[in-house]
Amino acid sequence: MNYPLYDELQVYLCMAALLLVIGIYGLVRRRTLIGMLISGELVFSAASLNLMAFNRFTVQDPAVGQIFVLFIMGLAAAEVAIGLSVMLAVYRNYRSITTKELTDLKG
């Protein structure tokens, strides 16, 4: 147990794969728009964790990956703001945010 587990790249990569898979599962299974948004955030986190792991272990200059992840966080915040305002508009028109009822274009 005296083996430093936190200095292994593979542990972080498997954790990122787990987060990605959980996010995909939520994206398919969730039946409301907010739930799908939360699952999308999980996928974003998986990508950030992957970038940070490679940045720590295999890159010459470790500042670059941190800047990338910072940009990902900023874009995720912008995406949440836009997504939530879209949800408010949808709720105002349909009185519901379940994905089953948003079927106006369906033939």
Next chain:
Amino acid sequence: MNDFPSSTLILNAIFILSLVTASVGALIAVLSTRLIRSVCGLAICCLGLAGLYYFLHSPFLALMEILIYIGAVCVTIVFAVMLVEPDEPANDEKRKSALEWGGVMLVLTAGPFWALSRLALRSAWTEPDAAAKASGSISAIGIHLLTTYSMAFELISLALLVAIVGALAIARSGRTKP
């Protein structure tokens, strides 16, 4: 790091704790039927991720993860949960189609997880020599942001501005005047 006898053990324990926190938070976020609980699950997951970032030699990003994800994203989603209807509707699909969906989900999730983990474990990752490695401290990040990545930095701020204005415009239209 080895001046304290069981420091590796303690660090391993804290690391496994943050791994478990992130996984359990993600599972809560996906599996619970009440939306407010899944928002809390997302917050827990981000807390665990902040711990992982700390172990990846980046305390700055650990703080940013807590600040942006828990402080901004989760709070915004909580506001949206308060404004729209809070719960998922009851599941009304038939048993047979549920079984089929279970099979599809198993393929969709277990397949990528197996492939990615195998890829991560089997390939040989080369580490750069430690002497030529740059520091990656907060001051290095600041210098990079103001020199090499200044254009991207400005574009991100522009994207945030457009997102805010667009969110206001979308949420405002269709509202009746009092």
